[in-house]
Amino acid sequence: METQVFQPAEVTAAAQLLKRGQLVAFPTETVYGLGADATNVSAVKQVYVAKGRPSDNPLIVHVADVATVEQFAQPLSDAARKLIKAFWPGPLTMIFKLKPGALDPAVTGGLDTAAFRNPDNAATIALIRAAQTPIVGPSANTSGKPSPTTAAHVLHDLNGKIAGILDDGPTKVGVESTVLDLSTAQPAILRPGAITASAIESVIGQPVQTEQHHVGATEVPKAPGMKYKHYAPNAQVYIVDRSEDWPAALKWAAQQSVPIGVMATDAVLSNNQLPANCEQFSLGTDVQSASQRLFAGLRHYDMETEIKDILCQAFDSKGLGAAYMNRLNKSAGQTHFSV
Known part of the structure; x- marks a missing residue:
C-alpha cells in the first residue's frame, strides 16, 4: 500500500x-x-x-x-x-x-x-x-x-x-x-x-480523583495508556530527578564507551559541561516546551542515532508536569538515575 x-x-x-x-x-x-x-x-x-x-x-x-x-x-x-x-x-x-x-x-x-x-x-x-x-x-x-x-x-x-x-x-x-x-x-x-x-x-465544582492511571493485568482499561507499555524508544531512558543530580549523571555518561543522549532544558544544558560522547536534545525552557518536545526527542534518538541510553530531565508533577511525568515514567519503565 x-x-x-x-x-x-x-x-x-x-x-x-x-x-x-x-x-x-x-x-x-x-x-x-x-x-x-x-x-x-x-x-x-x-x-x-x-x-x-x-x-x-x-x-x-x-x-x-x-x-x-x-x-x-x-x-x-x-x-x-x-x-x-x-x-x-x-x-x-x-x-x-x-x-x-x-x-x-x-x-x-x-x-x-x-x-x-x-x-x-x-x-x-x-x-x-x-x-x-x-x-x-x-x-x-x-x-x-x-x-x-x-x-x-x-x-x-x-x-x-x-x-x-x-x-x-x-x-x-x-x-x-x-x-x-x-x-x-x-x-x-x-x-x-x-x-x-x-x-x-x-x-x-466537585473533587476529581487523580490516582487511577493503571489497571491490573486481567482488567480491561477504560482509556489508553492504563495497562500496556507506552511511549518507549529503543534506548533505555533514565530520569534525572533533580538539577543537582546532573553533574553525577554526566560523569556517569562520560565513563560509558558508547554515545549517550541528553534531553534537558536549555538551562541544564548551558549550566553543565556535556562530555564529548553526549548528544543533546533541547527540551526548551520550561515544562510546557518540554511536554511539546518530549516525544520528538525520544523519536530523534530512535530515528537518527545509535544511542542506547538517554538521560532525561524530570519536572515537578504538578499541573502540566503531571502529564509530562506520566509519559516520561512510562517511557523509562520507571527507571531513575541514582547517584
Whole structure:
C-alpha cells in the first residue's frame, strides 16, 4: 500500500479514503491520531492490526460537535455540558456511558462506555465533517512507541500500512489529551494531560480523583495508556530527578564507551559541561516546551542515532508536569538515575 500525504486543502480526498473504510492519520493539537470510521467495524479492526495494538485497549472517538456524542452516549450530565463548554474543542477526552449497542465492542474494548473528544484542529474537524462520521483515533504510531507529533513520525512507523496522512505540521501540546471518566459517581482522571484536575474542578465544582492511571493485568482499561507499555524508544531512558543530580549523571555518561543522549532544558544544558560522547536534545525552557518536545526527542534518538541510553530531565508533577511525568515514567519503565 502506498501511503499518501495530504495537505489541509486536500481534506476531501482524505475523507474519501475514510468513507471507503481505509485508515488516515490526522493531526490534533496533542499528537497525530490514526483515523478510521468509528461505525465501520472492519475499518476499526484494521487500526489494531496497523498499530500492533491489543484489542482490549479501547479507542477514543473523535467528533466534530456535541450532537454526534449525543447520538451514541446516554444523556449528558450537567457536569459534562459544563466541561464541553469550557474545554471543547481542546485536549480533554471524556468517557460516557453508551446507549445499548451504540458502538461495536471493537471500539469500546467490550465495555459499556466510550471515550469522546472534540480536537482543536481545524483540518481534522473539516476531515470529520467531510467523512460524515466520527472517527476513532489512537496515536498514529506502532503500539508502545513514542507518540507522533509530526507527519514524518507517522510515516516512520506506518508507511505502507495505512492509506493516508493529513499533514498539518508539528502538534502544539505534544502529550495526549487528559482522559476524564464521567461514567462513575465521582469523576476520575484516567490519563493526565494539559487540562488539569484543578481546572476541571473549578468548572464542575466537585473533587476529581487523580490516582487511577493503571489497571491490573486481567482488567480491561477504560482509556489508553492504563495497562500496556507506552511511549518507549529503543534506548533505555533514565530520569534525572533533580538539577543537582546532573553533574553525577554526566560523569556517569562520560565513563560509558558508547554515545549517550541528553534531553534537558536549555538551562541544564548551558549550566553543565556535556562530555564529548553526549548528544543533546533541547527540551526548551520550561515544562510546557518540554511536554511539546518530549516525544520528538525520544523519536530523534530512535530515528537518527545509535544511542542506547538517554538521560532525561524530570519536572515537578504538578499541573502540566503531571502529564509530562506520566509519559516520561512510562517511557523509562520507571527507571531513575541514582547517584
